Amino acid sequence: MHALIVVDIQYDFLPNGALAVPMGDEIIEKINRIQQDYDLVVATQDWHPAGHKSFASAHSGRKPFEVIDLGGLEQVLWPDHCVQESGGAELAGLLDTRRIEAIFRKGTDPDIDSYSGFFDNGKRKNTGLAGYLRDRKVTAVSVCGLAADYCVYFTAMDALELGFDTYIVEEAVRPIDASAYMDKRATFLQRGGKLR
Ligand code: VGL
Ligand code: ZN
Numbered sequence: 001m002h003a004l005i006v007v008d009i010q011y012d013f014l015p016n017g018a019l020a021v022p023m024g025d026e027i028i029e030k031i032n033r034i035q036q037d038y039d040l041v042v043a044t045q046d047w048h049p050a051g052h053k054s055f056a057s058a059h060s061g062r063k064p065f066e067v068i069d070l071g072g073l074e075q076v077l078w079p080d081h082c083v084q085e086s087g088g089a090e091l092a093g094l095l096d097t098r099r100i101e102a103i104f105r106k107g108t109d110p111d112i113d114s115y116s117g118f119f120d121n122g123k124r125k126n127t128g129l130a131g132y133l134r135d136r137k138v139t140a141v142s143v144c145g146l147a148a149d150y151c152v153y154f155t156a157m158d159a160l161e162l163g164f165d166t167y168i169v170e171e172a173v174r175p176i177d178a179s180a181y182m183d184k185r186a187t188f189l190q191r192g193g194k195l196r
Helices: 024-037 129-135 148-161 178-190
Strands: 002-007 040-046 067-070 073-076 100-106 140-146 165-174
Touching: 002 024, 002 148, 024 140, 024 165, 040 129, 040 148, 100 129, 140 148, 148 165, 148 178
Parallel strands: 002 040, 002 140, 040 100, 140 165
Antiparallel strands: 067 073
């Protein structure tokens, strides 16, 4: 069984969103088109409480995109985004959700960020995604969505580590920072990840 994991197709990551990913809207129709190629489709949703510690606004004197130490981990500070129940946190209306069987929320702990759909950044909490996929006899996963250099990359790296045959669907991802993504993509390939 081969699953497609659709990462964070939410208004805040689209043009005019709080943390817009350049050309993020271009991939939605691609994601709609490729869903039919998979046995199972699941999605993730960034879902932060107001005042989340990954927000620059939660740290006095800090600005978005500065890097700080947060509980012993390097943390990029973001503009407020994907606040629970806000419009920006909703999945994009143009995304075809009919085949999405489950949505895994992440970033709900106020004190730690969570890029991967599987675990928070400190690997303390598990979202249940790995167990769900194993119960459904999934052995291969393809990852698409936003942003290529954060949530897509960390989801794909955890999938590899968990033993899934793992692909990034390159036509269906877009990065926040294209050159940073090229380095991360190289790391993913080095660890045995594949592209499709
Ligand atoms: C993401 C930064 C902060 C992502 C989420 O979905 O890639 N990036 N929160
Ligand atoms: Zn976030």
